[in-house]
Amino acid sequence: MTKCSLFSRSEKKHNAQPSVSKLFSLSVKQDDDGLRASYNISLLIAQTDKPHTTGETLILPAIKEVITTVLHKPVADVIRKIPLTNSSVQIRSDEMAENIEESLCNHLKTGKFSIQLDESTLPTNEALLLSYVRFIKDEKICQELLFGRNLETDTKGETVFKTLEKFCNEKEIPLKNIISAAIDGVPAMTGCHIVPKKQNS
Structure with missing residues (x-):
């Protein structure tokens, strides 16, 4: 070899x-x-x-x-x-879940959307507010849960609005991007029209 x-x-x-x-x-x-x-x-x-x-x-x-x-x-x-x-x-x-929420909030910062607010009382007497949003993405209508928050004091319209406002401020979502709102329990919301007027002035 x-x-x-x-x-x-x-x-x-x-x-x-x-x-x-x-x-x-x-x-x-x-x-x-x-x-x-x-x-x-x-x-x-x-x-x-x-x-x-x-x-x-x-x-x-x-x-x-x-x-x-x-x-x-x-x-x-x-x-x-x-x-x-x-x-x-x-x-x-x-x-x-964090990635989905971040992606959703980023989309809502720049696009128009409608919102549905639904407050309910749990058997433990805790008041819970759920918020759903509907928006158009890639030419499709999408619906997502935006947040679920405890209502700290009561279920009045002003409390519901302040909870929504606080969430939107935290996530830097402009309230002006909301084009329509559907609210569960209309009688509970009768006093809340005062708050949006303050926003517009």
Whole structure:
């Protein structure tokens, strides 16, 4: 065997081995895929109004069953890369909710929208105000929950308006962007027309 052929064979063998950077990038990609799967599954759990524990108690065991029974592969490596504990799902859901609220508020800062306010009293005598908005985005009519807030004092029209005004000020949404408002319980709102007059003066 000549030195040249030995050198050539050694070089091929060396080139065939994965480099440290390739191994590292492969590991990072697998971790990224696991994290993406965790977010997607957390979104599915949130959309179906299931408890956060569903990921840990139902979905992970189902994934294990599919991998072992159908794919005949070891599950440990795959499951380790998909964090679906109760706290992980809750964190992902909270992060996605924050992103959705931020995106919605950014749109309302520059566009016109209509608003629906609905106040109700809970069995614990707490008053809750829900606000929904309807707007046009990408030539489609969209409807989203804007906020849910406790009414600190009462359910009078002025209190409802001040709660809305406070939220809009916090999020820097101009009240002039509201083109119409639908309000639940019209009699409770009869005194609130004084407040908008102050806004216009």
